[in-house]
Amino acid sequence: MASQEAARKDWDTYFMDIAYMASTRSRCPRRHVGAVLVQGKNLMGTAYNGAPSGSPDCSEEGCMIVEEYELQHQSGQEQVIKKQRCIRTIHAEQNLLLFTDRIHREGSTVYVTDQPCWTCANMLANSGVKEIVYHRAYKKDSEKVVRLMEQKGILFRSLHHYSPPPQTVMDVQA
Ligand SMILES: [Zn+2]
Ligand SMILES: [Zn+2]
Numbered sequence: 001m002a003s004q005e006a007a008r009k010d011w012d013t014y015f016m017d018i019a020y021m022a023s024t025r026s027r028c029p030r031r032h033v034g035a036v037l038v039q040g041k042n043l044m045g046t047a048y049n050g051a052p053s054g055s056p057d058c059s060e061e062g063c064m065i066v067e068e069y070e071l072q073h074q075s076g077q078e079q080v081i082k083k084q085r086c087i088r089t090i091h092a093e094q095n096l097l098l099f100t101d102r103i104h105r106e107g108s109t110v111y112v113t114d115q116p117c118w119t120c121a122n123m124l125a126n127s128g129v130k131e132i133v134y135h136r137a138y139k140k141d142s143e144k145v146v147r148l149m150e151q152k153g154i155l156f157r158s159l160h161h162y163s164p165p166p167q168t169v170m171d172v173q174a
Contacts, residue, residue, distance in 0.1 A: 058086060105128035129154065
């Protein structure tokens, strides 16, 4: 009995595993993100990053790349760094909001494989969600996202000791 109990997944692991499973549906070779909505331990929705249904996805027509400039501070110096980003897909968190009802989000928890970007965090902050749990860090927007969550009183935490189920993490281009 004791060993069975020890082997049983805790809720965080259980729902993050499902988020990683959802992420395997993504067809963008640059990023695979999955998200699930949980209300009172009930799964209310799952989502991943992808093109709008019926329109070509990244595996069919390639990523839609835009270039952006990012200001970074390195050893007291400001540096402008050029970055590429795929804008073909709707982010997993935004798809999750598009496919769930407000009533199912009130007081809910979102499990997401990656720390939300600023836009997703901003939308989640206005969605009724009360807790966001993520795994992989996304440093670029982290500071302002953390501040927003504090302002909104949304619990924002990462799973440090978590490892995703085998075969759910795909090799992606940096
Ligand atoms: Zn793409
Ligand atoms: Zn996002």
